Amino acid sequence: MNAIAPTPDVRQHILDVAHPLLLQRGFTGVGLAEVLAAAKVPKGSFYHYFGSKEAFGEAVLEAYFTEYLGRTDALLTEAPGTAAQRLIGYFDDWLDSQTGDDAQSRCLVVKLGAEVCDLSESMRAALARGTRGITDRLARCIEAGRADGSLQPPPQAKEQDAQGIAVALYQRWLGASLLAKITRDRASLDMAMRDTRQLLGLSPDT
Template sequence: MTSPQYSDVRQGIIDAALPLFMRRGFTGVGLTEILAAAKVPKGSFYHYFGSKEAFGAAVIDDYFQRTLARIDDLLAQGATGRRGLLNYFEDWRECQLGESSQCLAVKLGAEVSDLSEALRAALHRGTHGITSRLERCIERGVKDGSLAQGLDAKVLAVALYQSWVGASLLAKINHDRAPLDTAMAGTQQVLSLAL
């Protein structure tokens, strides 16, 4: 093996694994392939991670940490809560249409939730982080008048997120953008009705 290409070896291993997991899932990628991509010896892996399962949870947590920072930016860019929500969902649709950009929750959710409690918990933490941010943005929209008074922000946040996860899954199954376009139209309609 060559010397590590990253100054932070732990982060380098995580960074090398993420695109592999996005393409082939958790069980479809072996440790040897991850180590080769990260250019580190096996001992380095076990120095930082006790198992592939612990490593998978670390990759998921890292993915969501980055994703949540991006979501915070997208939601904050909107002059109103409603506009912030639309920014986020427009970005989601465009990311899902790309060849390599996907949602890790969609990719790994069904695969690992019954396989590993640690991986399921990491996915739950991440998805809860997303719905919590959407909920706060809906509350902001109610306060700024861009969304109707009396909305149950938590219910709407979870319903919108579930709709988009389902649309992303159907877009993958069908190799078609139509489910994402339908989710966008439905989101726009719901948010317009919520005025």
């Protein structure tokens, strides 16, 4: 095996190679030897960057959220249209990523969430930070929608603050994604989209 010299690019290379493996079989289902073989790096290079498999798992999650939150910012703040249109665009993207042919676009939170929270406090904390980053961004977009007039929540949601609505939406979509994985059917995700429009007070053609 031709070893790759330790550089920051090698660290990212290891994380990139590990991502699809973890999406396929989870954290405990992928051994260190498999990651090393796939990345074509020796064990010494791995431990140069990660002190343990747990530290490696935390780094995988942090890298995942860095990329995901960047994409979320692009959809919720940089995309054209009203805040309401950007919100629906974000959830359209979520639906497409969970039902399309690209397995690597699947949600790593759905795959690893329940598994690693009982195994590692540092990985649980990484998940908590990442998911909070998502709901914070959703809340800011909801607030922007109220400011630009594109979001007029129905009476039952008017008393909820933007953060509460954001958390409710994220919980709904996370649960729907898990159910879609269990049933191999997108019906739960389509229902999540209908519920999202209802909670935000949006018509089907918004």
